[in-house]
């Protein structure tokens with residue numbers, strides 16, 4: 256067995272923090288409360304961005320419909 260394979264066998268089972276990538280015990284998602292708060296803030300920001308995209312899309316669709324169906328009288 257090579258030295259590289261031997262080294263990997265000695266690392267205990269673990270997972271990584273979703274935010275900073277630090278090694279943490281299996282079953283946990285974040286390494287600290289700071290990373291948990293960062294994740295919550297990122298989720299909020301992502302939801303707000305998605306809402307802005309949705310509203311912009313709806314406004315563009317309404318404009319398109321108005322210009323398609325409402326034509327000036329000839």
Ligand SMILES: [Zn+2]
Pocket residue numbers: 272273274275276277285286287290
């Ligand atoms: Zn972390």
